[in-house]
Amino acid sequence: MPDPQTLLLVGAGHTHLHLLRHADRLRAAGWRVELLAPRWFDYSGVGSAVATGALPLEAGRLDVAGLAARGGVRHHVDTLAGLDPRGRVATTATGQRLGYDVVSIGIGSVTSDLGVPVGAGVVGVKPLAGLQTLAGRLPDEGAAVVTVVGAGPSGLELAAQLSTRAGVRGVRLVDGGDVVGPSLPTGARRHVERVLARRGVEVLLAARVERLDPTSVTLADGRVLEHDLAVLAGGLAAPPLVADLGLGDERGVPVRATLQHVEHDDVYAVGDCARFTPRPLPRIGVHGVRQAPVLLAALEARGRGEDAGQHVYRPREHFLSVLDLGAGHALAARGRWWWGGRGALMLKRRIDRRWIESYRAAGG
Ligand SMILES: Cc1cc2nc3c(=O)[nH]c(=O)nc-3n(C[C@H](O)[C@H](O)[C@H](O)COP(=O)(O)OP(=O)(O)OC[C@H]3O[C@@H](n4cnc5c(N)ncnc54)[C@H](O)[C@@H]3O)c2cc1C
Incomplete structure (x- = not known):
C-alpha cells in the first residue's frame, strides 16, 4: 500500500x-x-431566530471537534x-x-459593506458569531428603534422577527432597490409587504445608504435617521x-x-x-x-x-427557500410557487432539525 x-x-x-x-x-x-x-459550527438556517432570541444558541450549533474525533480526523482548532x-x-x-x-x-x-462607511457597533449578518450578539444588545424592556439595511432574505427575516420582539419600539427596513425580496415571486413579495405593514415596519425603498453608524443612517438624499441599533444585511461577499x-x-x-x-x-x-x-x-x-x-x-x-x-x-435552477418571519409565521418559495403561514414555519423547522440531528447522531 x-x-x-x-x-x-x-x-x-x-x-x-x-x-x-x-x-x-x-x-x-x-x-x-x-x-x-x-471548534463550533453555527447553522444559518436558524441564524435569524437565534439572533433575535426566538431559539437558543444550541438549536443551530454543532460540535465540529466531536464530529472530527468520531471520524478519526485530526482537527487543528x-x-x-x-x-x-x-x-x-x-x-x-x-x-x-x-x-x-x-x-x-x-x-x-462575510457581510458586504455596500461600499459605504460602516461604523463599529453595527451588527452584520455574517459571521453568525457577530449576528448572535443582536438579542443581547436589545433591552428586555423599553423602546429600541432598529434599522435593518438590505431587503434580501436575511434582512426581511430580521426586520420581520424584530418587529414582534419585546423591547423593540420600531423597525425600519432600508434598501436602495425598488422592491423588497427581489428574488421572490411577485405574490410572495406582496405577502411579505403585507406582513411588514401589519407589524408597523417602516419600509424605505429606493433609499441609497451613504453611511451606517450604530446610532444613525445617512441616506443619499441627505436624510439622517436615528436608531438605537443597526443591522447590515446588504448581501454576502x-x-x-x-x-x-x-x-x-x-x-x-x-x-x-x-x-x-x-x-x-x-x-x-x-x-x-x-x-x-x-x-x-x-x-x-x-x-x-x-x-x-x-x-x-x-x-x-x-x-x-x-x-x-x-x-x-x-x-x-430552483431551490426551496423558507423565510422565518417570526411570530410562528414563514414564507416558503420555490421558483414561482410560494406559500405563507404557520405550516411553512413547521416545514422549515422540520427540515432544519433533521439536518442538524443527522450531524448530532454522527458526533457533532
Ligand atoms: C441570517 C442568515 C440566514 C440564512 N438562512 C439561510 C437559509 O435558510 N438557507 C440557505 O440556504 N442559506 C441561508 N443563508 C445563507 C447561508 O448562511 C450561507 O450560504 C451558508 O452559510 C454558506 O455555507 P458555507 O459552508 O459556504 O459557509 P459557512 O456556513 O459560513 O461555514 C464556513 C465555516 O468556515 C469557518 N471559517 C471561516 N473562516 C475560516 C478560516 N480562516 N479558517 C478556518 N475556518 C474558517 C467558519 O467558522 C464556518 O464554520 C443565510 C444567511 C444568513 C446571514
Whole structure:
C-alpha cells in the first residue's frame, strides 16, 4: 500500500461537515484527512431566530471537534491565515505550518459593506458569531428603534422577527432597490409587504445608504435617521482572506465545475467562498450542501488514482427557500410557487432539525 496522501479541509461548513461524516470513505480511498477549523459550527438556517432570541444558541450549533474525533480526523482548532499552493503548505493564525497534498477551502462569507462607511457597533449578518450578539444588545424592556439595511432574505427575516420582539419600539427596513425580496415571486413579495405593514415596519425603498453608524443612517438624499441599533444585511461577499491569499477576489475563489481552482488542480473551494465560474450562484447554504457529495466522490476517485473529472457540480435552477418571519409565521418559495403561514414555519423547522440531528447522531 502506498503512503496515504494528506487531504486538508479548511473550514467546517456545509460541504466539509459531510466529508467529516464520511471520513472513513476518504480513508479507504487512500487519504489521511486533516481539518483546520474552529471548534463550533453555527447553522444559518436558524441564524435569524437565534439572533433575535426566538431559539437558543444550541438549536443551530454543532460540535465540529466531536464530529472530527468520531471520524478519526485530526482537527487543528485554528483558522487559516496563509497558503502556499506551490509548496502545498497552509499557515494557521497561530503560526502552525500544515503540509498537504490536496486542500479544500470552505470558509464561508462575510457581510458586504455596500461600499459605504460602516461604523463599529453595527451588527452584520455574517459571521453568525457577530449576528448572535443582536438579542443581547436589545433591552428586555423599553423602546429600541432598529434599522435593518438590505431587503434580501436575511434582512426581511430580521426586520420581520424584530418587529414582534419585546423591547423593540420600531423597525425600519432600508434598501436602495425598488422592491423588497427581489428574488421572490411577485405574490410572495406582496405577502411579505403585507406582513411588514401589519407589524408597523417602516419600509424605505429606493433609499441609497451613504453611511451606517450604530446610532444613525445617512441616506443619499441627505436624510439622517436615528436608531438605537443597526443591522447590515446588504448581501454576502467572499472573505477578504481569499484575495489576501492570492486565490481570488471579493467574488470568491474561482473554481471549475469540478470545484477545483481554475489554476491549481490541488486546491478545491466550496460554498460561499467559491466563485463557480460556469455560472454565478447565489450565496445560499443549499449549494454548499449539494456540492458535498460531488466533492466526496471526486476525492474518492482521485485518492484511488482514477479519473475524477466526471464528478462535476450541476446546480439546480430552483431551490426551496423558507423565510422565518417570526411570530410562528414563514414564507416558503420555490421558483414561482410560494406559500405563507404557520405550516411553512413547521416545514422549515422540520427540515432544519433533521439536518442538524443527522450531524448530532454522527458526533457533532
Ligand atoms: C441570517 C442568515 C440566514 C440564512 N438562512 C439561510 C437559509 O435558510 N438557507 C440557505 O440556504 N442559506 C441561508 N443563508 C445563507 C447561508 O448562511 C450561507 O450560504 C451558508 O452559510 C454558506 O455555507 P458555507 O459552508 O459556504 O459557509 P459557512 O456556513 O459560513 O461555514 C464556513 C465555516 O468556515 C469557518 N471559517 C471561516 N473562516 C475560516 C478560516 N480562516 N479558517 C478556518 N475556518 C474558517 C467558519 O467558522 C464556518 O464554520 C443565510 C444567511 C444568513 C446571514
